[in-house]
Amino acid sequence: MxxxxxxxxxxxxxxxxxxxxxxxxxxxxxxxxxxxxxxxxxxxxxxxxxxxxxxxxxxxxxxxxxxxxxxxxxxxxxxxxxxxxxxxxxxxxxxxxxxxxxxxxxxxxxxxxxxxxxxxxxxxxxxxxxxxxxxxxxxxxxxxxxxxxxxxxxxxxxxxxxxxxxxxxxxxxxxxxxxxxxxxxxxxxxxxxxxxxxxxxxxxxxxxxxxxxxxxxxxxxxxxxxxxxxxxxxxxxTTPVPDALPVDDAPAAHVEDTPDTPTIDTLVAVANERFPRPDRAWSAADTLKNVVVVLDHPDGEHEVVVVGVPGDRDVDLKRLEAAVAPAAVSAAGDADFATRPELVKGYIGPGVLGRTNTGREDAVRYLLDPRVVAGTRWITGADAPGKHVFDLVAGRDFVGDGTIEAATVRAGDPAPDGSGPLExxxxxxxxxxxxxxxxxxxxxxxxxxxxxxxxxxxxxxxxxxxxxxxxxxxxxTNHDEAGLAWPAQVAPVHVHLVATGKDPAVFAACEELAADLDGRGVEVLVDDRPKVSPGVKFADAELLGAPVVVVVGRGLAEGVVEVRLRRGADAAVPQEGRPEAVQVPVGEAAGHVAELVAGLLAP
Amino acid sequence: MxxxxxxxxxxxxxxxxxxxxxxxxxxxxxxxxxxxxxxxxxxxxxxxxxxxxxxxxxxxxxxxxxxxxxxxxxxxxxxxxxxxxxxxxxxxxxxxxxxxxxxxxxxxxxxxxxxxxxxxxxxxxxxxxxxxxxxxxxxxxxxxxxxxxxxxxxxxxxxxxxxxxxxxxxxxxxxxxxxxxxxxxxxxxxxxxxxxxxxxxxxxxxxxxxxxxxxxxxxxxxxxxxxxxxxxxxxxxTTPVPDALPVDDAPAAHVEDTPDTPTIDTLVAVANERFPRPDRAWSAADTLKNVVVVLDHPDGEHEVVVVGVPGDRDVDLKRLEAAVAPAAVSAAGDADFATRPELVKGYIGPGVLGRTNTGREDAVRYLLDPRVVAGTRWITGADAPGKHVFDLVAGRDFVGDGTIEAATVRAGDPAPDGSGPLExxxxxxxxxxxxxxxxxxxxxxxxxxxxxxxxxxxxxxxxxxxxxxxxxxxxxTNHDEAGLAWPAQVAPVHVHLVATGKDPAVFAACEELAADLDGRGVEVLVDDRPKVSPGVKFADAELLGAPVVVVVGRGLAEGVVEVRLRRGADAAVPQEGRPEAVQVPVGEAAGHVAELVAGLLAP
Missing domain, CATH: 3.30.930.10 (Bira Bifunctional Protein; Domain 2)
Structure with missing residues (x-):
């Protein structure tokens, strides 16, 4: 070829x-x-x-x-x-x-x-x-x-x-x-x-x-x-589900004015300052973030849903979408909030959410992260501007309509099979x-x-x-800055054969070598363009990425051609730097290259 | 394989x-x-x-x-x-x-x-x-x-x-x-x-x-x-165009009542009876049939057009469509006639047709067969029920808006290059x-x-x-009543190898032969189904159509297998009758069949 x-x-x-x-x-x-x-x-x-x-x-x-x-x-x-x-x-x-x-x-x-x-x-x-x-x-x-x-x-x-x-x-x-x-x-x-x-x-x-x-x-x-x-x-x-805790150990839930807490961090700071926990400091993981999303079901239903996740995580829309397939997921827009006036942006809490929780048939469906097990104790929105509720205990003060795998996964999270932290x-x-x-x-x-x-x-x-x-x-995965660098098994050709200069003897030798390689079953792309500079030809050879590059040029006067690999023969990725070129006597070039190619193609 | x-x-x-x-x-x-x-x-x-x-x-x-x-x-x-x-x-x-x-x-x-x-x-x-x-x-x-x-x-x-x-x-x-x-x-x-x-x-x-x-x-x-x-x-x-004739030799055109002439044949009979030509009898080729068609142009225009052809031919819609491409062609419907009240069904004549002919901008476009040259003399519709016009001379009494290749082509028509009658x-x-x-x-x-x-x-x-x-x-082109019969070059496999009966020795010999053929590069489909009758297997082999059918069966006891061609080796179509089956010693079968296949594949 x-x-x-x-x-x-x-x-x-x-x-x-x-x-x-x-x-x-x-x-x-x-x-x-x-x-x-x-x-x-x-x-x-x-x-x-x-x-x-x-x-x-x-x-x-x-x-x-x-x-x-x-x-x-x-x-x-x-x-x-x-x-x-x-x-x-x-x-x-x-x-x-x-x-x-x-x-x-x-x-x-x-x-x-x-x-x-x-x-x-x-x-x-x-x-x-x-x-x-x-x-x-x-x-x-x-x-x-x-x-x-x-x-x-x-x-x-x-x-x-x-x-x-x-x-x-x-x-x-x-x-x-x-x-x-x-x-x-x-x-x-x-x-x-x-x-x-x-x-x-x-x-x-x-x-x-x-x-x-x-x-x-x-x-x-x-x-x-x-x-x-x-x-x-x-x-x-999947998230390893923590054991449920006793629901009665925590103090009663209490609603507090929490002005100037636009972020989870500011909310946590205020909590630690004004309502410190005796056992340990509050952290973002103690806040319950209620995220409003929309599920577009195949039957055309456009459903507003709230997903509750610990405040140190976000809702990962791709994970959510996989969990609710075949419904499509999107963030709720102003029009969606307009249909649900009970959802107070920034202060949404379980108080108004969930059929199970509120006992209301028309309540927004409320899906909880698996970490929100019974007995966990949360700071979350109190469904009124500027107010949060503290010590809200899952299973005591609120429940969800189900759990869902939608929270972001983070490096260091435990593998569900106990095989160690995840990367x-x-x-x-x-x-x-x-x-x-x-x-x-x-x-x-x-x-x-x-x-x-x-x-x-x-x-x-x-x-x-x-x-x-x-x-x-x-x-x-098979390229460098100069271009592609195919493994021989999938390369469009095995050998990129370049003739440089203007000497007709060079072009003739190049043609002879190409025919010889072709006869040996080696796939060759010969750069026979008469008026193209060596620099352009070399750049093209590197860009196209055939695994073996052979140059017939000035060396021909000394009876040699240059053979080099586009990448390290054994490297899964191209070697750093350029593999060394080898000077091969022109009479042995076809045999040498054919053997090289056979080696690259061997499993 | x-x-x-x-x-x-x-x-x-x-x-x-x-x-x-x-x-x-x-x-x-x-x-x-x-x-x-x-x-x-x-x-x-x-x-x-x-x-x-x-x-x-x-x-x-x-x-x-x-x-x-x-x-x-x-x-x-x-x-x-x-x-x-x-x-x-x-x-x-x-x-x-x-x-x-x-x-x-x-x-x-x-x-x-x-x-x-x-x-x-x-x-x-x-x-x-x-x-x-x-x-x-x-x-x-x-x-x-x-x-x-x-x-x-x-x-x-x-x-x-x-x-x-x-x-x-x-x-x-x-x-x-x-x-x-x-x-x-x-x-x-x-x-x-x-x-x-x-x-x-x-x-x-x-x-x-x-x-x-x-x-x-x-x-x-x-x-x-x-x-x-x-x-x-x-x-x-293309139609060889006859030479134009002098336009003044014919009698003046005359409109006649022609009741009971529902077909061209009846019209011609009436013409010969009541208005005989002195030189020869009228024939269907002397009548001018005006066919109303619709051209749907790519720009959306829906154009009613009349095509005039000699009465011994029809308008060939495929020829017409090729001639007016890219417009699409269909026969005119009642709605089309309704827009053109001047078109009297069955009696349409040049009198109301053609911009060139009538001088009217809104006239229906009138396209004529190339045979309607100047001087030709026609019987055609007189644009009134029950009336035809006789001795209407092209170029004297009417012209078209152009010629068109739309008349049916018939066996015996002259080739346009003068190379003889067409088949x-x-x-x-x-x-x-x-x-x-x-x-x-x-x-x-x-x-x-x-x-x-x-x-x-x-x-x-x-x-x-x-x-x-x-x-x-x-x-x-490669089948008979029993099924397909592929040329070896395109057959899905070269050999359909059938094991018949229930003797395990037959199936073993069949497998051995299949493996041997496969090793020789012959493509084999082996019918190794244990519980299917020979009749069904043979019928399937004929239906599927591999060029060589080999049967390993009763003959194995005598050390032979049967080899037959699905069709004559050299025939472009399957031979009449069934090519003779040949009994081949089982030991020579693979070689024999491989040679047979190589022969069939040879150019």
Whole structure:
């Protein structure tokens, strides 16, 4: 495979694109791998498409290795199946919806659980047909509110989505584990570092799920891990519930005027000064912060809800959204407060909140952090301007309508499994596996006859890899200031071969070497542009990021060419500094380079 | 590559699907290659996807051979570029349109001229960058009024679309010819019979175009050809214009009562009886039929038009539509007649038609068949019930507002290039190549600097192959009553290996043979189902259509297996009758079959 810079459809850019915030986006555009067609919608240029194809090949090989069979579904799908599972509405504005010329409703599929379920229902009817695993590599659509970071969060993107079908839970667990192991092999082969974290299932539903995250500071997902091995997406972290305390040990609640306490800190200072606790000082964690939010439910209900969290934490809207899925969450606006005059901004307390608490059917629903157990003693709003209530005891003076995991998670919080304090990190979601269970099979009536001739509902799993996102993830972790630096397994070509100067002998030798390498199965991009300066050619080679760079130039007079690695051969990330260039006799160059490439490609 | 019927995701059907009219649709569904997801929208099952991948590979190889570079564009595209070229409206209801969450207009691309033009404009700026040829294999959308015949006319389908960019007309012509030759090689390699016909460009625009049609009786396209080598899509056929005649030789026009002439035949009979011509008898070709149609223009204008054709022909709406593109054509309805009271149904004549003819600005536009030259003498309507006018002479008594190619083409009509009488045939459009010229480059401002530093508009070509349609076309011409019968090049597997009976020794021998073939690089589907009767297995093998069928069964006791071809090795269509089965010693079977397959795959 021989490409030429003189004819390759590529233009490298010296300037970063204006809309690019992250390195992968900047570099993939600058190096001519992708090009923006619309917000969150990208075209693949020849070099980008080559990387994509290599990623797809690895995915296909590992899917085949676990006997998953490849199929291909349409992107344009009718509304009905998604209506049957509720996702037509649950997806909200994330779903691209359209009508055909007969005014029938269609969608551009964000994922295909419904269609796979229906297809298996169509074809299969017996437990003997199972287990079954199917997958596709296919274009997906999601109308993101904020498409960003190039391929990392697009509105049209390429997914590998696999689905497993089993007759019982043990079968699902086996299928889930096989996919999990295949994912580990895929990301390992691609050279993508990953962490497997517990996750929430969101609009997907199902019993449990895990995400494969690639750790990186620019990641959109925050996850936690403990030294003892616990790892979870921040949305999935659960709070260890403290033991309940006796409710009668505290003094009676008392309302106090608390002027000039605009912040939690000022409130705590006033509390310690005017109403000191005998046992210890009040802290922000003793205040109960009641945050007004709005849940937009799929059925159209717009519900004002109050979430109570300790004052040293905030409500994490992403955690809240995961906890109330499929409802969408937003901060309450003035219009919402107007419908609830009992909510006194800045001084909201349990006195007016919660059906359970107030005994009022029309009370705002009040959801409490799991730390607010019976017997805990709080300073909180007294539902009147300038007033707070002290020594308000949970379970004695107030209750909630339920608990909710919505408070921010902080470094140092205990892992729920007791495996030590949590540390926080950020990552990019590169895979997500779901033990769906019977949700889709039940909604769409997928049953098979079991050994006793009885119809049983099939249990399913769903397993996704962001294939186009994986290309960006690779670029994100394989670059330096000069440009991309691909691992050989996914590089668009193995060797970037540069001819410098104007000497026709140099160009001839370069062509000969290119042909020799091509004959040995090495993929070569030869920079044969006659009038381009060596500096520009070297800069392009570094920007494009082929793992081996060979320069045929002045050294040819002494019978040598220069061979250098774009990055350290063994480094997961490019080496600091430039790997040393090696001078190789021109007659041995093809053999030397071919061996080098074979070494880089070896598992 | 080894597949197993026991686990392969496939269910063969004995019944034809209710909506399937043509063999390819029936058989691809019955054999479990594809499955309908919505009208005109299909899912690909494992066997179908394998055939598709083989077709795609041939296309990619031949595109690479002419230096076309592969890219990949989104399907979801913004409105603006299509607005700039006029196609946002010209495509009418065939275009799937949608809005995103910000209410911005998008479309699902039916073809990508705009985006390729803009991408090249983005990247390239000099004549030195050209010539350039790019292509993609990509999912396209078209909201067909009548999706039909499975993959043959779908609403979501897979296309190879290529685009060429040249600085001058000679360059475009070279690019066009290279694509044309690549297409010939592609279809030849795929074993698809084809005819190249002149075509109209429709909504695509451009100077000239040709279609690759696969001849078949179920084809939607009608084409003509002459013994002398002329070939054209029926929409593109032009009528040889007869010489004009003197206008003064005929008697003066005279209006006559013609009761009881409901048809052209009765009118001609009355004419010959009551107003005989001295030179020869009147015939239907002497009557002028004026047909009222409606043109819906892209700008929204709904125009009533009358087309005049000789009475022995009809107006061919497809030819008319091609002639008036991008306007859409339909027959006039009662509401249209109501707006034009001067049109007396059944008796419409030139007297009230045409701005040129009547001198009236508000007259209905009157377009005439090219045969209606000056001096021709007609019987036609007299614009009053029960009355016709005789001896109405074109150029003396009436004129039109222009000529139009809209009359039906008939077998025996002369070829426009004088190469003899035309014969008519039907075909499926499997490819279409367009010399676009500068239409898109002009609309979107794609210019490069030429050798003299002057900005010149680039000239383009556009070249499409219906890739998913090609799979259906192959099925359409490679089947018999029992099922599909693939050419080896595109068959999902090379060998269908059947184990019959219940003898474990048979199944063991079958497995051994399968492994041996797999080791030799032969693609095998082994029917290892333990409890399925030989009859069902044979029927499935014939339905699925692998080119070689090997049976391990009773013969094993005598040390032989049976090898037979699904179809004659050299026949373009399956042989009449069943090719003879050959008994091969089991020890030689793998070698024999591998050699047979290699022979079938040889070019």
């Amino acid at each position: 021989l490409l030429r810079m003189s004819t390759l459809f590529v233009r490298t850019l010296r300037e970063d694109p204006a809309d690019a915030e992250v390195p992968s986006h900047r570099l993939l555009v600058r190096a001519g791998y992708i090009r923006r067609a619309a917000p969150g919608v990208y075209s693949w240029l020849p070099l980008g498409l080559r990387v994509l194809a290599k990623v797809e090949r690895v995915v296909r090989e590992e899917m085949a290795a676990i006997d998953a069979q490849e199929v291909h579904f349409p992107a344009l799908l009718p509304r009905e199946p998604y209506e049957a599972t509720g996702r037509w509405t649950e997806y909200g504005p994330n779903l691209f919806r359209l009508k055909d010329r007969k005014d029938a409703d269609y969608l551009l599929a964000p994922t295909h659980e419904e269609m796979f379920t229906l297809l298996v229902k169509d074809l299969y009817s017996s437990y003997k047909d199972l287990p079954l695993a199917l997958y596709q590599i296919q274009t997906k659509y999601r109308d993101e509110a904020r498409p960003r970071a190039g391929l990392l969060r697009g509105r049209e993107f390429i997914m590998k989505d696999a689905y497993s079908f089993d007759v019982d839970d043990a079968g699902l667990e086996r299928a889930y584990q096989r996919q999990r192991e295949a994912y580990q092999r895929i990301f390992t082969r691609l050279g993508i570092d990953f962490v497997i974290v517990s996750a929430t299932s969101g609009a997907m539903g199902g019993s449990h799920s895990e995400e494969f995250l690639m750790p990186t500071a620019i990641g959109e997902d925050t996850f936690v891990r403990s030294a003892g091995g616990y790892a979870a997406n921040v949305e999935a972290v 926080l990190a950020r990552g990019i979601e590169i895979g997500h596996i779901f033990a769906l269970g019977r949700k889709y099979a039940e909604s769409l009536g997928l049953k098979v006859l079991n050994e006793n001739g009885k119809a049983v509902t099939v249990t399913m799993g769903s397993y996704g890899i962001g294939v186009s996102r994986a290309v960006a993830a690779l670029a994100e | 080894l597949l197993r019927m026991s686990t392969l995701f496939v269910r063969t059907l004995r019944e034809d699907p209710a909506d399937a009219e043509v063999p390819s649709h029936r058989l691809l569904v019955r054999a479990g290659y594809i499955r309908r997801a919505a009208p005109g929208v299909y899912s690909w099952l494992p066997l179908g996807l394998r055939v598709l991948a083989k077709v795609e590979r041939v296309v990619r190889e031949e595109m690479a051979a002419i230096d076309a570079q592969e890219v990949h564009f989104p399907a979801l595209l913004p409105r603006e570029p299509y607005e700039a070229t006029g196609r946002w409206t010209e495509y009418g209801p065939n275009l799937f349109r949608l809005k995103d969450r910000k209410d911005a207009d998008y479309l699902l691309a039916p073809t990508h001229e705009e985006m390729f033009t803009l991408l090249v404009k983005d990247l390239y700026s000099s004549y030195k960058d050209l010539p350039l040829a790019l292509y993609q294999i990509q999912t396209k959308y078209r909201d067909e009024a009548r999706p039909r015949a499975g993959l043959l006319r779908g609403r979501e389908f897979i296309m190879k679309d290529a685009y060429s960019f040249d600085v001058d007309d000679a360059g475009l012509e070279r690019a066009y010819q290279r694509q044309r030759e690549a297409y010939q090689r592609i279809f030849t390699r795929l074993g698809i019979d084809f005819v190249i016909v002149s075509a109209t460009s429709g909504a695509m625009g451009g100077s000239h175009s040709e279609e690759f049609l696969m001849p078949t009786a179920i084809g939607e396209d009608t084409f003509v050809r002459s013994a002398g080598g002329y070939a054209a899509n029926v929409e593109a056929v 008519l045939a039907r075909g499926i459009e499997i490819g279409h190549i367009f010399a676009l010229g500068r239409k898109y480059a002009e609309s979107l401002g794609l210019k490069v600097l030429n050798e003299n530093g002057k900005a010149v508009t680039v000239t383009m070509g556009s070249y499409g192959i219906g890739v998913s349609r090609a799979v259906a076309a192959l099925a359409e």
